[in-house]
Amino acid sequence: MFxxxxxxxxxxxxxxxxxxxxxxxxxxGAVMVxxxxxxxxxxxxxAKTAKEGIDFFPLTVNYQERAYSxxxxxxxxxxxxxxxGEAETLTCRLIDRPIRPLFVKGFKNxxxxxxxxxxxxxxNNPDITALIGTSAALTISGLPFMGPxxxxxxxxxxxxxxxxxxxxxxxxSDLDLVVAGTRDAVLMVESEANELSEKIMLGAVMFGxxxxxxxxDVIIELAELAAKEPMILPExxxxxxxxxxxxxxxxxxxxxxxSEIVKQVxxxxxxxxxxxxxxxxxxxxxNVKSGVVADLLKNLEKTIVRGDIIxxxxxxxxxxxxTVRAIESSVNILPRTHGSALFTRGETQATVVTTLxxxxxxxxxxxxTGTYKERFMLHYNxxxxxxxxxxxxxxxxxxxxxxxxxxxxxxxAVLPDHDEFPYTIRVVSEITESNGSSSxxxxxxxxxxxxxxxxxxxxxxxxxxxxxxxxxDDYAVLSDIxxxxxxxxxxxxxxxxxxxxxxxxxxxxxxxxxTKDIMEIALKQASEGRAFILEEMNKALATGREEMSDxxxxxxTIQINxxxxxxxxxxxxxxxxxxxxxxxxxxDIEDDGTIKVSSSDLSAIEAALKWIExxxxxxxxxxxxxxxxVKTVDFGAFVNFLGSRDGLVHxxxxxxxxxxxxxxxxxxxxxxxxxxxxxxxxxxxxxSRRAVDQETGEDIQDKQGEEE
Numbered sequence: 001m002f003x004x005x006x007x008x009x010x011x012x013x014x015x016x017x018x019x020x021x022x023x024x025x026x027x028x029g030a031v032m033v034x035x036x037x038x039x040x041x042x043x044x045x046x047a048k049t050a051k052e053g054i055d056f057f058p059l060t061v062n063y064q065e066r067a068y069s070x071x072x073x074x075x076x077x078x079x080x081x082x083x084x085g086e087a088e089t090l091t092c093r094l095i096d097r098p099i100r101p102l103f104v105k106g107f108k109n110x111x112x113x114x115x116x117x118x119x120x121x122x123x124n125n126p127d128i129t130a131l132i133g134t135s136a137a138l139t140i141s142g143l144p145f146m147g148p149x150x151x152x153x154x155x156x157x158x159x160x161x162x163x164x165x166x167x168x169x170x171x172x173s174d175l176d177l178v179v180a181g182t183r184d185a186v187l188m189v190e191s192e193a194n195e196l197s198e199k200i201m202l203g204a205v206m207f208g209x210x211x212x213x214x215x216x217d218v219i220i221e222l223a224e225l226a227a228k229e230p231m232i233l234p235e236x237x238x239x240x241x242x243x244x245x246x247x248x249x250x251x252x253x254x255x256x257x258x259s260e261i262v263k264q265v266x267x268x269x270x271x272x273x274x275x276x277x278x279x280x281x282x283x284x285x286x287n288v289k290s291g292v293v294a295d296l297l298k299n300l301e302k303t304i305v306r307g308d309i310i311x312x313x314x315x316x317x318x319x320x321x322x323t324v325r326a327i328e329s330s331v332n333i334l335p336r337t338h339g340s341a342l343f344t345r346g347e348t349q350a351t352v353v354t355t356l357x358x359x360x361x362x363x364x365x366x367x368x369t370g371t372y373k374e375r376f377m378l379h380y381n382x383x384x385x386x387x388x389x390x391x392x393x394x395x396x397x398x399x400x401x402x403x404x405x406x407x408x409x410x411x412x413a414v415l416p417d418h419d420e421f422p423y424t425i426r427v428v429s430e431i432t433e434s435n436g437s438s439s440x441x442x443x444x445x446x447x448x449x450x451x452x453x454x455x456x457x458x459x460x461x462x463x464x465x466x467x468x469x470x471x472x473d474d475y476a477v478l479s480d481i482x483x484x485x486x487x488x489x490x491x492x493x494x495x496x497x498x499x500x501x502x503x504x505x506x507x508x509x510x511x512x513x514x515t516k517d518i519m520e521i522a523l524k525q526a527s528e529g530r531a532f533i534l535e536e537m538n539k540a541l542a543t544g545r546e547e548m549s550d551x552x553x554x555x556x557t558i559q560i561n562x563x564x565x566x567x568x569x570x571x572x573x574x575x576x577x578x579x580x581x582x583x584x585x586x587x588d589i590e591d592d593g594t595i596k597v598s599s600s601d602l603s604a605i606e607a608a609l610k611w612i613e614x615x616x617x618x619x620x621x622x623x624x625x626x627x628x629x630v631k632t633v634d635f636g637a638f639v640n641f642l643g644s645r646d647g648l649v650h651x652x653x654x655x656x657x658x659x660x661x662x663x664x665x666x667x668x669x670x671x672x673x674x675x676x677x678x679x680x681x682x683x684x685x686x687x688s689r690r691a692v693d694q695e696t697g698e699d700i701q702d703k704q705g706e707e708e
Contacts, residue, residue, distance in 0.1 A: 005226040007218045011035075012152075012163040012211070014124070018136050018218060020226050028228070029141030033133035035164075037121035039069075042133030043114050044141045046231075050108040055291060055298075057103055058110045063091040063130055069120040070368040087367065089401045091115075091127045095134050098151075098180040098188040101510045104144035106236055111143065120368045123166045128153055131180055136219045142228035148219040149187065150212030151180040154204045156196065161207045167369060175200075177505075179208035183216055185512040186519075192409035195459075195501035198523040205507075206516060239292060242281070246296045249277050254297075254304055261317045263347050263435045263483070264388055270301075302488045306469045309476050309485075316484055317346075324464070324480040324529050329444070329540035331452040338552040339453025341540070343445035345480065345533070347435035349386075352445030354453040356552045357424035358598040359588040376412055378427045380404030380442055386434040387483075403439040404429070407463075410443045410496035410504035411450070414458040421456060422555050422596055436482040437465030443496045443504075444537055451541050454548035461503060462534040463496030466522045470511060477522050479529045490514075495526040499534065553586075555598040556605050562593040564616040575615070583607040614642050619676045619685050624692055624699060629670045632662045639674055639687055647685030649674060656690050665689075673697050 004021040017034040024030035027043035051058055065088055067074045067081060074081055084092070095113065103111075115130040131151035138145040155165030156175035170176055177191035186209050193201065250273055257269035278293045305316060313321055325346030334340040339354035362373040380403045384391030407429065415425070427449060429442035440463035447461040467481035468491035478485055486492055490511045496504045507519075548554070560568070568589060569576050576587055585599040585608040597608045619625070619642055627641025636650040654665045666672070666689075673694055674687040693700055 003226075005222060007222045009214060009218050011214060014164070016132075016215070016218070018132070018222050020136070020140060020222065027137075027141075028143060029137040029139070031133050031136040031140070031222070032118070033129045033136065034119070035129045035132075036124045037119060038117070038124040038126050038129055039119040040126050040129040040133045041116050041118050042130060042137045044134070044137040044143065045112050045114075046141070046143050047110040051110055053291065054108060055295060057100065057107060059096065059100055059103070059113070060111070061092045061096040061099075061113045061115075061134075063088050063095060063115045063117075063127075065117045065120075065126070065368055067368070069117045069126075070122060072368070075366060085366075086401055086405070089398050090405055091130060093398055093402045094127055094178065094180075094188075094190060095131055097508050098131075098149050099134060099138065099145070099147070101187065102146045102149070102182070104146065104233065107144050107233065109143075113137070117368070122369050123168070124164065125153065125167070126368075127178065128164060131178075132215055132219070136222060139219055139223045140227040142231050144231060144233060147182065148216055148223070149180050149182055150215035150219075151178065152208040152212045152215070153178050154208040154211075156193075156200065156204060161204055163207075163211050175204060177201075177204050177208065179205055179212070181209050181212065182512060183213065185509065185514050186507070187509045187512075189505060189507040191505045192412070193497075193502050193504065194413050195498055195503060197501050198520075198527055201502050201505055202516070202520060202523060205519065237292075239296060242288065242292065243296045243299070245281060246277060246293060247300055249280060250297060250300060251304065254301055255308075258301075258305060258308075258316055258484075266316075266484075267388070273297075305484065305488050306471060309469045309478070310471050310474050313476065315478065316482055321476055322479045322525050322528065324532050327533060327536040329448060329537050331448050331541045336551055338549045339449045339451070339455070341445045341448035341452055343441050343448060343537075344433070345437075345441055345444075346482075347433055348438055348441050349431070349433035350438060350441035350445040351430045351432050352442065352449040353428050353430075354446075354449040354455065355426045355428075356453055356455075356548070357426065358553055358555060358586050359422075359424065359596060360586065361424040361426070375418060375424045376408070376415060376427075377425070378404050378408040378411065378429070378442075378446060380407060380429045380431070380439070382431045382434070382438065386431045386438075403442065406439050406494065406504060406506055407442040407446055407496075410461055410463055411446050413503040414447075414461055414498060415450075416456045416458070422557055423455075423553075425450070425455065434483070436486060437463075437480065437494065439463070440465050440494055440496065444533060448537060448541055451544040453552065454545045456544045459498035459500060460534060460537060460542070461496055461498055462530045462537060463494065463504075464526050464529040464533060466493040466495065466526050466529075467491055468493070468514070468518065468522070470514075470518075475518060477518065477525055479525055491522070493519075493522050493526070495523065495530065497530060499531070551600060553598045553600050554602060554605055555596050556609060557594060557596050558609065558612070560593045560595060560612070560616045562591075565589060565591075565593060567615050568595070568612055579608050579611050583611065587612070614645075617642055617645075619645060619647070619679055621676050621678060624673055624675050624697060626671060626673050626697075627687075629666050629668050629672060632666060632668060634662070637662055637666050639672065641674055641687070645685065647674065647676070647687040649687045649689050653677070653686075653688040653690055675699060 006019045008017045014036045020031045024043040027045045030043040032041045117126045135148045139148040153164045154177040155162035155173035174194040180188045253273045260266040278290045328344045331341045337353050338356045427446045431438045443463035467478035467485050467489040469476045492508045494506045583604045585604040588596045625641040627639040630640045631638040673692040675691040677686040
């Protein structure tokens with residue numbers, strides 16, 4: 001029989017519970033983690049045998065949010081959850097990144113992690129419970145996982161770090177940072193910040209790592225009770241003799257190839273070396289597998305590149321450790337877009353376009369916490385031609401979603417308040433070349449594109465990707481890493497921010513020897529690199545344009561009395577539809593009486609505003625208005641003069657002499673000028689035609705007074 005095991009601790013002022021043995025018992029490992037009243041079930045399963053013919057670890061992470069967890073029924077026709085949303089995709093990546101490096105090298109069994117949100121209290125983000133559940137499930141599964149890891153969210157409010165802030169607390173926090181790591185080292189950081197200093201950001205990482213230690217302890221305690229026997233792995237084959245042959249055949253050529261600065265030339269040479277060595281060795285011995293030779297070549301490449309960087313302090317392309325590649329920036333490169341920029345750093349290039357829209361263009365997000373509107377979107381596209389390859393172009397990949405969100409976080413902190421700039425903003429980054437850190441190119445290009453569109457950013461934002469090569473006690477921190485340095489290195493550390501501080505930081509560590517001192521050096525070096533990049537960006541455009549593109553919509557905002565909203569909308573929306581159809585402008589009305597009128601044609605906006613003002617305005621005694629005669633009666637004429645407002649011109653107020661019949665002076669449909677004489681308690685308005693010069697529109701009484 002299965003035995004249920006449960007561990008419980010108080011963590012960050014809430015109860016954290018880990019339980020296994022009752023649910024999903026046929027998986028290799030399954031743990032239900034509950035924090036507050038948010039619960040995630042994570043199950044881990046692995047194939048019994050290794051997958052042949054692959055040179056990577058086939059790990060899949062699936063994170064899924066169920067609407068029932070928050071007491072909701074999904075929208076849409078089918079009333080069930082569909083493909084993963086952006087938040088789910090980002091959490092999949094959040095889980096994958098810290099666990100992948102901890103599997104034993106050479107483990108090739110297909111492995112799947114499935115984390116499902118079963119209960120959501122609308123206070124605690126389930127991504128932390130999913131991360132902890134994944135760590136616990138892997139630790140008890142018997143799979144070759146060198147964990148456990150812990151995870152924590154860190155906020156920063158009023159100068160204090162907050163452990164696992166709630167959704168409500170995050171609204172006033174200057175920081176939203178998730179950190180994951182082992183007992184000894186940080187493995188992953190994902191964050192969004194409000195221009196915080198390097199010192200505060202590093203302190204947040206260390207705070208989170210310290211606070212997660214109790215979680216690692218409780219996972220170990222659970223494993224002592226419930227862990228399965230470790231999986232027996234086959235002894236790795238001894239390929240030392242073959243490795244020596246590979247080195248003899250390829251080392252000199254590999255060194256020559258890596259001295260080539262141009263990526264495409266270098267890639268072509270490396271591919272040729274690989275094909276030649278594999279062919280030569282497999283033809284000489286039929287027992288030699290091409291995949292094994294390819295792995296040995298990769299190891300040799302890694303040894304050559306890493307060793308040379310440590311030894312010479314020179315990079316693949318000849319740069320010093322802290323040198324940023326040449327930068328070229330230009331703006332307004334596309335004639336019909338609202339804002340555009342081309343940002344090129346070495347062989348990485350982003351063509352970034354900004355589009356401005358109205359309230360109708362806001363994105364509706366259906367989250368577990370409720371449906372809300374998002375007015376800022378950033379989408380990142382990575383076509384295969386950007387790396388000189390041919391590939392299938394399907395839907396948005398997880399990588400594209402993740403890189404786009406990183407750039408979104410970096411730029412969101414500097415956007416103007418919605419009241420100041422009431423536009424919906426969409427930024428699209430098309431990666432047109434790539435050789436390292438296209439996400440940071442998207443940040444730089446996005447900042448320029450936004451300013452080109454006339455968005456008044458608080459400050460421009462630049463970003464840089466840092467790398468690390470560490471061999472024993474020797475290490476080298478690399479600024480603005482190339483793609484090869486990323487693949488062969490030990491750290492991918494992306495930092496974005498303004499001249500005042502960091503707005504986003506993302507870090508992935510592939511080894512367990514990263515110290516606080518190394519991270520401090522990396523942050524300092526990144527700050528210097530960002531400053532250089534920002535200086536180069538400023539040569540193209542340093543501040544937002546004062547005038548927007550002629551093709552962008554204009555938005556004018558007015559505030560009306562809430563009691564007048566019904567009059568502007570009209571019965572069944574009749575009035576507002578008429579305003580839009582006649583003027584050609586869009587009109588959005590909010591519950592507080594805020595009205596936004598938008599159009600790319602200024603005259604349409606002016607016409608709509610005049611119409612609305614006429615509807616909501618109150619007549620002022622003594623003021624002159626132009627109106628239309630809508631009805632004549634024996635005792636006078638009714639005039640529509642202020643939107644839908646009517647007033648009576650008594651027959652005695654038509655002319656300065658006695659009028660026998662109203663129709664002798666006026667007919668229905670006539671346009672006349674009238675003066676407001678009085679407004680009674682019931683809102684009825686008395687008007688005068690004779691008090692106004694019908695040609696000039698001047699007040700006759702005032703004119704007579706001036707003449708006297």
